[in-house]
Amino acid sequence: MGIQISPSILSADFAHLADEAAAVPTADWLHVDVMDGHFVPNLTLGLPIVESLLKATSTPLDCHLMIEDPDRWAPAYAEAGAGSVTVHAKAASAPVRTLREIRRQGARAGLALNPAEPVEPYADLVGEMDMLLLMTVEPGFGGQRFLDLVLPKIRRAREILDSREASVWLQVDGGVSDETIERVAEAGADVFVAGSAVYGAQDPASAVESLREQARR
Ligand code: DX5
């Protein structure tokens, strides 16, 4: 699949989401951060806005659920038409069932790990997922500093996925910018979420292309 860029609308203008989606026409995905004010100390948007966004853009939605009880809520995002739905491992009480349910509803299923969570306990789950998301900041807010301490885990995750010949995408989220993306790509990630680096730029479309260029180096 190669390098993919998923701009996070968390850093966009929530009053003009359709325009903000249109501002990044070459993005592979649009990353939608769903936060419930419980799993993370921030509140963003939920299913009704995702449904509206699905009608407003042809770019597939990459829904990142930072919510409690994703077992209950995640399948509905897939059923609504999200292209990818990611749940946090520590929030899910039945991750295998939930990942299967997301797939059954026709979306790609993702599993997310926070910076301090090890990847090894999930090695046997790779057959159940289409994407592994390694957070490179503590989830909850855009514009945080990239945590270099996650780089060794990205390398280990890449080794695990390669050794199992799993066609699982490896996504990173948090602090990805022109300054950091090269080393993240070198560590083995292939799907890059970027919020402030894209929507904080003068020209979001060229910011996407610049990130893609840096990741390919
Ligand atoms: C943080 C979110 C990220 C956020 C990234 O919890 O999951 O998707 O938008 O923002 P930046 O790229 O600014 O770190």
Ligand code: ZN
């Ligand atoms: Zn995110």
